[in-house]
Amino acid sequence: MDAARFLDLVAGKLAATEAIFQRHLASDVPFIAEAGSYLAAGGGKRMRPALLLLASRLLGHDGEEEITYAAVVELLHNATLIHDDVIDHADLRRGRRTLNELWGNSKTVLLGDWVYSTAMRLALGHDNVAVIKRLCDATLRMTEGELLTLQRLGSPDLTREQYLDVIDRKTAHLFAAACGIPALIAPAQPAAGVALERYGRALGNCFQLVDDLLDFSGERQELGKPVLADLKEGKLTLPLIAVRDRVSRERWQEVEWVLVDREFRRVEAARILALAESAGGLEETVRLARRFAVEAREALAGFPAGPVRDALELAPEFVLSRRS
Amino acid sequence: MDAARFLDLVAGKLAATEAIFQRHLASDVPFIAEAGSYLAAGGGKRMRPALLLLASRLLGHDGEEEITYAAVVELLHNATLIHDDVIDHADLRRGRRTLNELWGNSKTVLLGDWVYSTAMRLALGHDNVAVIKRLCDATLRMTEGELLTLQRLGSPDLTREQYLDVIDRKTAHLFAAACGIPALIAPAQPAAGVALERYGRALGNCFQLVDDLLDFSGERQELGKPVLADLKEGKLTLPLIAVRDRVSRERWQEVEWVLVDREFRRVEAARILALAESAGGLEETVRLARRFAVEAREALAGFPAGPVRDALELAPEFVLSRRS
Numbered sequence: 093m094d095a096a097r098f099l100d101l102v103a104g105k106l107a108a109t110e111a112i113f114q115r116h117l118a119s120d121v122p123f124i125a126e127a128g129s130y131l132a133a134g135g136g137k138r139m140r141p142a143l144l145l146l147a148s149r150l151l152g153h154d155g156e157e158e159i160t161y162a163a164v165v166e167l168l169h170n171a172t173l174i175h176d177d178v179i180d181h182a183d184l185r186r187g188r189r190t191l192n193e194l195w196g197n198s199k200t201v202l203l204g205d206w207v208y209s210t211a212m213r214l215a216l217g218h219d220n221v222a223v224i225k226r227l228c229d230a231t232l233r234m235t236e237g238e239l240l241t242l243q244r245l246g247s248p249d250l251t252r253e254q255y256l257d258v259i260d261r262k263t264a265h266l267f268a269a270a271c272g273i274p275a276l277i278a279p280a281q282p283a284a285g286v287a288l289e290r291y292g293r294a295l296g297n298c299f300q301l302v303d304d305l306l307d308f309s310g311e312r313q314e315l316g317k318p319v320l321a322d323l324k325e326g327k328l329t330l331p332l333i334a335v336r337d338r339v340s341r342e343r344w345q346e347v348e349w350v351l352v353d354r355e356f357r358r359v360e361a362a363r364i365l366a367l368a369e370s371a372g373g374l375e376e377t378v379r380l381a382r383r384f385a386v387e388a389r390e391a392l393a394g395f396p397a398g399p400v401r402d403a404l405e406l407a408p409e410f411v412l413s414r415r416s
Numbered sequence: 417m418d419a420a421r422f423l424d425l426v427a428g429k430l431a432a433t434e435a436i437f438q439r440h441l442a443s444d445v446p447f448i449a450e451a452g453s454y455l456a457a458g459g460g461k462r463m464r465p466a467l468l469l470l471a472s473r474l475l476g477h478d479g480e481e482e483i484t485y486a487a488v489v490e491l492l493h494n495a496t497l498i499h500d501d502v503i504d505h506a507d508l509r510r511g512r513r514t515l516n517e518l519w520g521n522s523k524t525v526l527l528g529d530w531v532y533s534t535a536m537r538l539a540l541g542h543d544n545v546a547v548i549k550r551l552c553d554a555t556l557r558m559t560e561g562e563l564l565t566l567q568r569l570g571s572p573d574l575t576r577e578q579y580l581d582v583i584d585r586k587t588a589h590l591f592a593a594a595c596g597i598p599a600l601i602a603p604a605q606p607a608a609g610v611a612l613e614r615y616g617r618a619l620g621n622c623f624q625l626v627d628d629l630l631d632f633s634g635e636r637q638e639l640g641k642p643v644l645a646d647l648k649e650g651k652l653t654l655p656l657i658a659v660r661d662r663v664s665r666e667r668w669q670e671v672e673w674v675l676v677d678r679e680f681r682r683v684e685a686a687r688i689l690a691l692a693e694s695a696g697g698l699e700e701t702v703r704l705a706r707r708f709a710v711e712a713r714e715a716l717a718g719f720p721a722g723p724v725r726d727a728l729e730l731a732p733e734f735v736l737s738r739r740s
Binding site: 121198202203204208219224228231240242243 | 443445446447448499502503521522523525526527528529530532533534536537540543545548549552553555556559560562563564566567
């Protein structure tokens with residue numbers, strides 16, 4: 093089975109999810125309707141809905157409820173992206189102009205609020221409080237992760253531990269929720285829920301490590317944003333944290349220049365890329381991402397073998413191999 | 417009974433609400449803890465919690481659940497204020513520096529998100545889905561109200577109808593939710609819920625009309641913000657909408673100057689105040705506020721007479737008489 097084909101098993105339900113996602117971005121408020129349809133047309137990998145649907149199928153569910161939640165996690169994910177782009181002053185995402193770039197910060201902040209509340213309202217339709225609690229907790233962790241990132245912006249001293257805590261909150265918790273929520277659909281399956289949460293969390297951490305790696309290798313065209321964008325925003329990530337103690341004080345100084353200047357003025361981007369490569373920063377990050385991928389696969393060991401478990405086991409490979 | 421004393425009946429529960437409100441603004445993320453305690457120390461009228469607690473008592477509830485929801489509506493209200501201040505670039509609220517003024521827009525947007533999710537998480541503790549749905553709907557309406565306001569910023573053509581639709585969404589829906597939620601606490605009391613929602617919605621509209629009036633009369637010290645701040649932000653409110661067709665084209669032009677300039681450059685604030693006063697704009701706004709106050713009181717007619725109903729009947733008077 094090809095890595096990219098891990099979605100085939102849930103293709104029909106993914107299409108249904110997409111329809112719900114798009115339908116819930118409509119409104120009688122003209123701006124919401126306009127920005128909502130721009131957002132809906134923007135696409136995305138739909139990783140979280142796909143995982144939620146696969147996990148649902150693994151647990152034997154075949155109903156409407158998981159389709160709703162799949163749309164909900166994608167809406168929540170989009171709500172956080174909307175606010176993140178405001179905060180990062182990002183002008184491009186997936187190669188398209190961001191909402192804040194098109195409509196300004198004020199309207200975009202409110203649109204993020206609206207998408208978030210819409211997601212929660214949609215989720216509430218199935219009267220399952222446990223699911224709403226799980227979503228709410230994941231949202232709190234994401235917000236905390238973003239706040240910790242902001243608070244440490246420009247800091248050259250960020251430790252591995254702090255970095256890992258941030259990516260766990262910022263990304264892994266929503267992956268964990270997406271994978272764990274199917275175990276909260278009646279009849280609840282608590283033991284399966286623990287395993288699937290563990291799977292999702294490890295996969296989410298793997299995903300974010302790869303995301304941070306892509307900032308060192310991706311092309312602007314593929315990623316829809318410039319190379320070393322994180323560093324230019326003042327964000328130190330593992331590929332550089334890992335080399336801090338391995339390189340000369342002079343060489344590290346170049347990294348700090350970018351954190352201070354927020355641009356490549358005193359040093360070229362190519363020198364920073366070479367540093368992360370030659371001093372083993374990229375290698376360490378890849379190694380850790382692979383370790384999380386293994387952990388994710390191991391979490392599935394207790395489930396019966398078959399095409400659905402195979403697909404979930406392929407997801408970490410897909411994540412590791414992605415180029416954008 | 418003195419209008420300001422309508423809170424006495426629920427003083428004990430309001431104190432308990434305040435403790436929950438403050439406790440839930442704590443966090444292991446340093447910035448949240450710092451900004452949260454600044455927010456908690458800021459006080460406020462606590463109108464919505466007081467109404468929720470009085471309505472609960474009217475329905476015979478005497479438990480923990482209504483205290484939780486009272487804290488939740490105050491947290492939700494604060495979350496919207498946090499984002500509103502970012503959007504309006506407000507530097508003062510209730511005479512204190514705003515969070516955005518102190519910590520910048522990015523952190524403040526995320527703090528608003530965090531407070532919102534914290535409110536929802538707290539509300540979920542009682543496993544009452546109907547309450548969460550009601551809160552979610554109120555939040556959606558508030559966000560839409562703010563978006564409609566933004567979209568029409570600077571427009572001199574705003575109609576009475578559009579204005580009333582905006583204050584209804586922006587303010588009245590959360591008041592309605594606060595008053596109606598007690599009817600969703602088990603055992604649910606649907607008929608009482610309809611009456612209390614009607615009471616809260618009318619009271620909320622009354623409250624916002626008075627708020628908009630205060631912009632024409634309040635002192636900077638009392639309100640914690642400058643006079644005619646709305647107009648300077650490009651927001652036309654009823655005291656001016658009402659006079660648009662009654663004054664000369666030249667006189668109305670002066671209002672439009674402020675909407676364009678966003679400052680009193682070509683006309684003095686005193687002339688705008690005099691216009692709203694002399695052409696009957698203030699009077700019409702007061703009259704409409706009083707009509708909503710009557711509607712609120714009438715909605716209580718079906719409830720048994722007694723001190724709790726008396727207190728709820730006094731609330732509109734308190735709202736009409738407030739000076740800050």
